Amino acid sequence: MRVFIVRRVVVSFFIVLASTALMYVLVALSGNPLQDLLENNSPGREARIAARTQALNLDVPIPGRYLLWLQDVGQCLVPGGAQCTLGLDRQNRAVLPQLEVAIGSTLRLVIAATVLALLLGVVTGVVTALRQYSSFDYGVTFVAFLCFSLPVFWVSTLLKQYIAIDLNTWLRDPEMTYASIVLIGLVVGALWAVVIGGDRRRRLVVLAVATLATAGTLTVLLNSGWFQRPTFGILGVGVVSLVAAFLWSALFAGLRPRTRRVLYANLAAALAGTVLVAVAQPFMADMSWLTFAVLAVLVVAVAVAIGWALGGHTRRLSAQIAGVTGVTVVVLMSLDQLLRSYPTVYRKTGGRPIATTGSETPNLNGTFWETNLDLVLHLLLPTLAIMLISFASYTRYTRASMLDVMNQDYVRTARAKGLNERTVIVRHSFRNALIPLATLVAFDFAGVLGGAVVTETVFGWSGMGRLFTTGLQQIDPNPVMAFFLITAVATVLFNMIADIAYAFLDPRIRLR
Amino acid sequence: MNDRDPRSTEAPRIESDMAGLVAADTDVLEAAPTAQRSVAARSSAQTILLRFLRHRAAMSGLVVLSLIVLLAFSSIGFGPVPGWWGLDFRVPMPLEDGGRPTLQLWPFSLGAHPFGQDNIGRDYFALAMKGTQQSLIIAFLVGLVGTAVGTVIGACAGYFRGTTESVLMRMTDVIITIPLLAVAAVIAQISGGVGGVWGLGIFLGLVTWTGLARIVRGEFLSLREKEFVDAARSVGASSGRIIFRHILPNTIGVIIVAATLAMSSAILLESALSFLGFGVRPPATSLGQLINNYRSAMGPRPWLFWWPGLFIIAIALAVNFIGDGLRDAFDPRQDRAKA
Numbered sequence: 001m002r003v004f005i006v007r008r009v010v011v012s013f014f015i016v017l018a019s020t021a022l023m024y025v026l027v028a029l030s031g032n033p034l035q036d037l038l039e040n041n042s043p044g045r046e047a048r049i050a051a052r053t054q055a056l057n058l059d060v061p062i063p064g065r066y067l068l069w070l071q072d073v074g075q076c077l078v079p080g081g082a083q084c085t086l087g088l089d090r091q092n093r094a095v096l097p098q099l100e101v102a103i104g105s106t107l108r109l110v111i112a113a114t115v116l117a118l119l120l121g122v123v124t125g126v127v128t129a130l131r132q133y134s135s136f137d138y139g140v141t142f143v144a145f146l147c148f149s150l151p152v153f154w155v156s157t158l159l160k161q162y163i164a165i166d167l168n169t170w171l172r173d174p175e176m177t178y179a180s181i182v183l184i185g186l187v188v189g190a191l192w193a194v195v196i197g198g199d200r201r202r203r204l205v206v207l208a209v210a211t212l213a214t215a216g217t218l219t220v221l222l223n224s225g226w227f228q229r230p231t232f233g234i235l236g237v238g239v240v241s242l243v244a245a246f247l248w249s250a251l252f253a254g255l256r257p258r259t260r261r262v263l264y265a266n267l268a269a270a271l272a273g274t275v276l277v278a279v280a281q282p283f284m285a286d287m288s289w290l291t292f293a294v295l296a297v298l299v300v301a302v303a304v305a306i307g308w309a310l311g312g313h314t315r316r317l318s319a320q321i322a323g324v325t326g327v328t329v330v331v332l333m334s335l336d337q338l339l340r341s342y343p344t345v346y347r348k349t350g351g352r353p354i355a356t357t358g359s360e361t362p363n364l365n366g367t368f369w370e371t372n373l374d375l376v377l378h379l380l381l382p383t384l385a386i387m388l389i390s391f392a393s394y395t396r397y398t399r400a401s402m403l404d405v406m407n408q409d410y411v412r413t414a415r416a417k418g419l420n421e422r423t424v425i426v427r428h429s430f431r432n433a434l435i436p437l438a439t440l441v442a443f444d445f446a447g448v449l450g451g452a453v454v455t456e457t458v459f460g461w462s463g464m465g466r467l468f469t470t471g472l473q474q475i476d477p478n479p480v481m482a483f484f485l486i487t488a489v490a491t492v493l494f495n496m497i498a499d500i501a502y503a504f505l506d507p508r509i510r511l512r
Numbered sequence: 513m514n515d516r517d518p519r520s521t522e523a524p525r526i527e528s529d530m531a532g533l534v535a536a537d538t539d540v541l542e543a544a545p546t547a548q549r550s551v552a553a554r555s556s557a558q559t560i561l562l563r564f565l566r567h568r569a570a571m572s573g574l575v576v577l578s579l580i581v582l583l584a585f586s587s588i589g590f591g592p593v594p595g596w597w598g599l600d601f602r603v604p605m606p607l608e609d610g611g612r613p614t615l616q617l618w619p620f621s622l623g624a625h626p627f628g629q630d631n632i633g634r635d636y637f638a639l640a641m642k643g644t645q646q647s648l649i650i651a652f653l654v655g656l657v658g659t660a661v662g663t664v665i666g667a668c669a670g671y672f673r674g675t676t677e678s679v680l681m682r683m684t685d686v687i688i689t690i691p692l693l694a695v696a697a698v699i700a701q702i703s704g705g706v707g708g709v710w711g712l713g714i715f716l717g718l719v720t721w722t723g724l725a726r727i728v729r730g731e732f733l734s735l736r737e738k739e740f741v742d743a744a745r746s747v748g749a750s751s752g753r754i755i756f757r758h759i760l761p762n763t764i765g766v767i768i769v770a771a772t773l774a775m776s777s778a779i780l781l782e783s784a785l786s787f788l789g790f791g792v793r794p795p796a797t798s799l800g801q802l803i804n805n806y807r808s809a810m811g812p813r814p815w816l817f818w819w820p821g822l823f824i825i826a827i828a829l830a831v832n833f834i835g836d837g838l839r840d841a842f843d844p845r846q847d848r849a850k851a
Contacts, residue, residue, distance in 0.1 A: 015685050031702075469789075487691050
């Protein structure tokens with residue numbers, strides 16, 4: 001293993017070296033950096049040409065310029081790093097500070113899109129595999145193919161034009177006709193009916209219940225003005241946590257008498273987590289990432305401890321699931337806090353909360369939660385646009401992988417020895433079906449970074465995409481190379497992690 | 513053979529099993545239930561063709577794509593050949609009804625400007641058709657060049673092994689490290705001046721071969737150890753002959769599928785590049801270029817934005833479905849979800 005990692009690091013280093021050299025030469029050759037000055041006939045032309053030649057070292061041949069750039073990058077490896085600039089752009093500004101600003105917003109976008117696409121894609125993929133050849137399966141397959149065929153920038157522009165503007169207008173005065181409430185209820189109900197499946201009677205029951213529940217909830221929310229001042233309240237957090245605890249135990253442990261204690265332990269953990277959150281309520285208003293992390297760790301740790309203490313002879317399993325419950329409580333609490341700061345953000349953004357340009361509202365001066373809600377609202381549409389393709393590929397991949405595993409002999413053995421369907425699917429099939437996804441995530445990352453360039457342009461983010469496109473348009477290699485450096489290192493790193501993870505998850509694979 | 517007692521002897525059972533296998537293999541299970549049927553032998557090419565023709569999504573994709581190609585090339589003509597649509601995409605005309613599309617579906621009529629007019633009054637149908645032509649040409653070139661390069665590199669790496677393999681595959685690794693869109697943008701910027709649309713297609717093909725090279729190499733690695741390759745080598749066939757006549761035909765399925773999917777992603781890549789301003793440059797046009805041009809007209813003239821987008825989606829979707837059908841046809845073992 002250690003030999004493998006060392007070898008991979010050395011090989012990766014040379015690969016990054018070669019790819020940066022290639023890209024540097026290509027970027028430098030892609031046009032004449034003096035073009036705009038040569039076309040310009042104003043007086044100080046010669047001086048400006050001389051200045052830019054000086055700034056971009058145009059008097060040095062291209063390989064020499066690459067070495068100079070490499071030297072600038074090398075400065076960053078020196079401890080202290082006072083000279084660490086990643087080179088200067090053509091206005092003689094250091095690239096590193098620009099990159100530091102850019103990388104934050106781009107990473108937010110890329111990580112949000114990857115995580116969301118992964119979660120949604122895996123769940124959808126598993127459901128389509130379990131309901132193979134159902135109408136839901138065909139529907140999702142078609143949607144996945146559609147997502148593969150959508151131009152990202154086109155979707156982004158549409159989202160910006162229709163969703164953002166219309167949703168903002170609707171949020172100003174959130175009302176719905178009864179017809180649209182019923183329609184939304186029916187759509188959601190039909191979705192649940194095809195997902196849950198079963199015979200005709202069961203599907204009709206599911207359809208009716210889900211439709212009524214959705215329409216009812218919507219009516220209550222609309223009439224109580226929830227969309228103006230949204231919140232779960234501590235009661236809501238508690239109830240939803242208990243439901244989640246029940247679902248997680250049912251899913252991962254089952255509801256048989258043997259694992260009854262897991263359920264009880266989890267309900268207790270959810271309750272304790274909610275109480276903790278309620279106690280911490282006064283500290284919420286003025287939070288920082290540090291206090292948030294402390295609170296989150298505390299809630300999860302208490303949940304795990306309760307799961308362990310009450311788990312009986314299934315305490316290991318119980319503690320694991322209680323950990324998941326604890327995370328759920330933290331997520332719910334954060335959502336609640338974000339929603340509570342909505343009215344303030346709504347006011348500060350002039351009544352147009354869903355943003356279409358930029359990565360944050362300038363001069364917001366909000367609290368921790370307000371700032372973060374603002375970031376989330378800015379992320380909403382770009383993430384949606386960028387995750388479509390990843391979502392499609394995760395869905396297809398999970399489905400194929402799941403079907404593949406479900407046809408394996410060991411799954412048949414598991415069924416044959418009398419395990420119930422839940423255990424077969426969750427413990428035997430699902431875990432193994434996830435293994436090939438490790439590789440896909442690594443490869444997908446580079447693709448999402450590429451897609452981010454386009455999405456950032458549409459939504460006017462000043463992220464790494466901006467660095468790349470303006471740098472390339474001006475034939476200014478250093479900002480472009482900063483972008484490449486990050487993506488190349490990320491790709492190489494992720495591939496290595498994928499290989500290691502693969503070997504870790506699947507003992508049949510040996511790393512050489 | 514239903515009249516036989518299955519327990520009677522050993523031999524007929526095997527025979528019936530064999531018949532079942534043959535039937536399954538040639539897809540005639542439902543064709544002839546009678547006892548005296550003769551199982552028509554089909555070549556594997558015929559089997560594949562039949563499977564493809566039965567793939568409903570792929571066939572609809574094929575029909576849609578053919579219609580689009582026909583429409584794009586026949587309407588405004590190609591090169592010196594004139595088309596049936598009389599208006600030129602370069603000539604501004606007086607705006608009629610604010611340039612709104614005159615296309616009517618029921619009762620069907622094209623009107624003067626079926627897709628409307630752009631802000632200076634050019635006929636948008638002609639423009640969109642010109643853009644579709646260019647995008648199709650680019651996609652086709654990228655698919656062709658990328659497939660050719662990828663196949664040759666993958667084949668050489670997989671067949672020769674050793675130093676050739678390490679050099680070629682490290683080269684592939686280097687290019688894979690860079691996001692495709694980024695390297696394509698740089699390449700497109702370079703090729704901007706050279707050869708217009710054709711140059712762009714060929715240059716883009718030169719950076720999109722990496723995935724296929726890896727796949728082909730994998731296929732070659734396993735096929736080169738097979739007996740038929742040993743046989744060919746022992747009668748003195750040259751390396752070139754073994755690669756192109758003996759091994760390559762066995763990998764053709766994988767290559768065709770990859771080429772198809774490469775074309776659909778090339779359409780999207782070209783449009784994204786043109787959108788960023790690195791792809792097709794004016795006065796040349798393409799679907800992505802049209803969207804980029806008229807993005808700001810989204811509010812007052814949304815059709816300028818809708819038509820090219822819908823054409824991109826239709827082409828990419830059709831090609832994706834064809835690729836899916838081809839994959840199922842060449843490799844029926846895979847999960848056959850008929851979308």
